[in-house]
Amino acid sequence: xxxxxxxxxxxxxxxxxxxxxxxxxxxxxxxxxxxxxxxxxxxxxxxxxxxxxxxxxxxxxxxxxxxxxxxxxxxxxxxxxxxxxxxxxxxxxxxxxxxxxxxxxxxxxxxxxxxxxxxxxxxxxxxxxxxxxxxxxxxxxxxxxxxxxxxxxxxxxxxxxxxxxxxxxxxxxxxxxx
Amino acid sequence: xxxxxxxxxxxxxxxxxxxxxxxxxxxxxxxxxxxxxxxxxxxxxxxxxxxxxxxxxxxxxxxxxxxxxxxxxxxxxxxxxxxxxxxxxxxxxxxxxxxxxxxxxxxxxxxxxxxxxxxxxxxxxxxxxxxxxxxxxxxxxxxxxxxxxxxxxxxxxxxxxxxxxxxxxxxxxxxxxx
DNA sequence: CTTCATGCAAAGGCTTTGCAAGAAG
DNA sequence: CTTCTTGCAAAGCCTTTGCATGAAG
Numbered sequence: 085x086x087x088x089x090x091x092x093x094x095x096x097x098x099x100x101x102x103x104x105x106x107x108x109x110x111x112x113x114x115x116x117x118x119x120x121x122x123x124x125x126x127x128x129x130x131x132x133x134x135x136x137x138x139x140x141x142x143x144x145x146x147x148x149x150x151x152x153x154x155x156x157x158x159x160x161x162x163x164x165x166x167x168x169x170x171x172x173x174x175x176x177x178x179x180x181x182x183x184x185x186x187x188x189x190x191x192x193x194x195x196x197x198x199x200x201x202x203x204x205x206x207x208x209x210x211x212x213x214x215x216x217x218x219x220x221x222x223x224x225x226x227x228x229x230x231x232x233x234x235x236x237x238x239x240x241x242x243x244x245x246x247x248x249x250x251x252x253x254x255x256x257x258x259x260x261x262x
Numbered sequence: 263x264x265x266x267x268x269x270x271x272x273x274x275x276x277x278x279x280x281x282x283x284x285x286x287x288x289x290x291x292x293x294x295x296x297x298x299x300x301x302x303x304x305x306x307x308x309x310x311x312x313x314x315x316x317x318x319x320x321x322x323x324x325x326x327x328x329x330x331x332x333x334x335x336x337x338x339x340x341x342x343x344x345x346x347x348x349x350x351x352x353x354x355x356x357x358x359x360x361x362x363x364x365x366x367x368x369x370x371x372x373x374x375x376x377x378x379x380x381x382x383x384x385x386x387x388x389x390x391x392x393x394x395x396x397x398x399x400x401x402x403x404x405x406x407x408x409x410x411x412x413x414x415x416x417x418x419x420x421x422x423x424x425x426x427x428x429x430x431x432x433x434x435x436x437x438x439x440x
Numbered sequence: 441c442t443t444c445a446t447g448c449a450a451a452g453g454c455t456t457t458g459c460a461a462g463a464a465g
Numbered sequence: 466c467t468t469c470t471t472g473c474a475a476a477g478c479c480t481t482t483g484c485a486t487g488a489a490g
Contacts, residue, residue, distance in 0.1 A: 092307050124464050124469060145454080163472045168455060184362045186451080187480090201279035214404050222400070223419055226392050232381050239417040241401055246409035302489050323479080346480060365455090366479080379444045429447060445488075452481070463470070 106196040110137040110179055113195060117177035128162045136180070142192045142211050145171060183238060187212075197256050201238070205245035212245065284374040288315040288357055291373060295355035306340045310348050314358070320370045320389050323349060361416060363389075379416070383423035390423065 092171040108116065114133050116124055119178040129214045135152060137145075143151075145167060162170075171191060174216040185204065190211070201219065219239065227234045244252075283333040286294065292304055292311050314321075314332060321329075330340045331364060340348075349369060359372040363382065368389070379397065381390040397417065405412045422430075 183366050234421040234425055237419040241415040243410050243412040
C-alpha cells in the first residue's frame, strides 16, 4: 500500500520521512484518502497535516491544539472539534498511529515510518522508540499457537530512562524535587 | 514480596490462584496492606475483594459496579465512588493490575498470578492470555541497549480470535451481522 | 472519641455531537 | 446549488472529589 506507485501524481521524487521511502507526501496521501471518501480538501485539514508532519514527535490532541493556536491567525484557525475530527481521519487514513498512555491519547507518525515499539519513562514521560524483528517473530509464533489472526501489536516497556536515572543519583538534593 | 512468609497468620495452607502459590489469601493480603497504611477493614472492601477474586476474569469498573449491585443488598451495598477508590487501592496493593484497552480501563488479577501478556480480539473484545519468557529476555536486551531501567511492560497483540474468524467464514449470512 | 470511610451529588478531564452558518466542488 | 465542513456550545463518558454522616478501632 505504502509502496504502491500506480496512482502517482507528477511529483517525481520520493519522500523520506525517517527511514521508509514513500511516493507521496503526507499531504498528497491524505488528499488521496479524502477523495476516496468523498471528503474535501480544506484549509484546516491542510494546515493541520502540514504542522503534524513538520517534525517527527509524539503529541496529544491538546498539545496540537495549543501549537496550532499559536501558529495560525484568523483564517487558518483550527477549532478544537476540527482537530479531533481530523486526528480520527488521519488515523483512519493510516497517516497517524494512536496509542493510549495512561489516560491521554498520544499520536505519532505512521505513514512513511517503520514499525517500532516504545520505552516509556514514567519519570519524564518520554517515549523512546526501538525496533525488534525478534518481536515480530515472537508475535507470529504466539498467534499461530492460538489460531489468532494478527493485525498488529503494541508493546510498551516502562521504567526509568538513562537521563532520569542519572538525575536521581547524582546529587540527590532538594532542588531535584522541583 | 509475594513469597514472604514472615508475617504469616495461622492460616497454614497455601492458596493456589491459577499457577502461583501464595501464602495469604487475597483478602488477608489486602488487610495486611490496609494495616500498613493505617487504613481500615470495612464491609465494603471485604465484599469487593471477595467478589473480585471469586473468579479469574478481566473486568472494568462499570461491570464490577453492576455485578455488586445485583449481588449485595442494603447493608453491603458498595457505591460507585467506593468501587473506584477500592480499585486504586487494590492496584497499589499489588492485587490487581490495571490496563487501558482503548478508552476503558480493564482490571485483572495480579496477586498469585504469573506474568503474562494478551491477545486482544478486536471483534469480540476477548482477552486471551499467554506467557513468553523470550519476551522477557527481549525486554532486557532492549533496555540494556538504551540504559533503561525496566519496571514492567505491556504487550497486546490485536487481531481476530479463532472463534470470530470461524464465524466470519462459516455461512456469512446477514444474521451474523447482529 | 478520634480518625478514616462511605455515599451522594457535583465537578473534572477529555472527547464527541447537534446545529446553523460557511466553504468546496 | 448541493453537499460536506466548521465552530460553537452543549452533552457524554468515565473518573475523581468535597462534604456531611456513619463506622472502625
